[in-house]
Amino acid sequence: MTNAIDPLEWVPASGHQLRLAGVHFDAVRIEGLRGELAAAQLIEAADGDAGPVVCEVxxxxxMYFLLxxxxxxRHRWPLGVQRFGERGSRTATYIGIPALDGNTWPLRWxxxxxxxxxxxxxxxxxxxxxxxxx
Structure with a gap:
């Protein structure tokens, strides 16, 4: 993958860090093969420029899709899709964000x-x- 942008303020310079969903981004999460299939089809539909999707290795x-x-x-989501970042929620959710380069295990873009x-x-x-x- 190419580093086509200057790092966003919520993307760490190295390793990985937790970021609070609902502040810099919202996220939806899908498990395993279903998430990988969705991500692959999203990338294909976007001609390779789908936006940030983080995978737990x-x-x-x-698979975390960052919105x-x-x-x-603003939207209804199908069963099997977990959502994070809703304002007014009683829980805070932190999402692991990998750096654009280097060792980010167990996360990757x-x-x-x-x-x-x-x-x-x-x-x-x-x-x-x-x-x-x-």
């Missing part, structure tokens, strides 16, 4: 943020989720 292999702040609460796609476009993601049966 171990465990359930969660612009406020987007999660499945799709990096770019100048033209600093966030995943919500409408495109929802269309992909409908297509994969979520």
């Amino acid at each position: 171990t465990g359930f292999r969660w 612009a702040p406020g987007e999660v609460r 499945y799709s990096e943020p770019t100048v033209t796609a600093p966030f995943v476009e919500t409408g495109r993601l929802r269309a992909v989720l409908e297509g994969v049966g979520l």
Whole structure:
């Protein structure tokens, strides 16, 4: 992957760090193969410029699709999609964000943020989720 943008303020310079969902971005999370399939189709639909998608390399292999702040609460999401970042929620959720370069294990960018796609476009993601049966 290429580092097509200057690092956003919420992307760490090295390793990985936790960031509070709902502040710099909202997030939706999908488990395992379903998440990987959704991410691959999203990248294809966006001609390779899908916006930030973070993958957990171990465990359930969660895929985190990072949306612009406020987007999660504006839409209904299918079953199997967990959402993070809703204002007014009683819980705070921190999402692991890897650096653009270097050792970021156990996280990695499945799709990096770019100048033209600093966030995943919500409408495109929802269309992909409908297509994969979520």
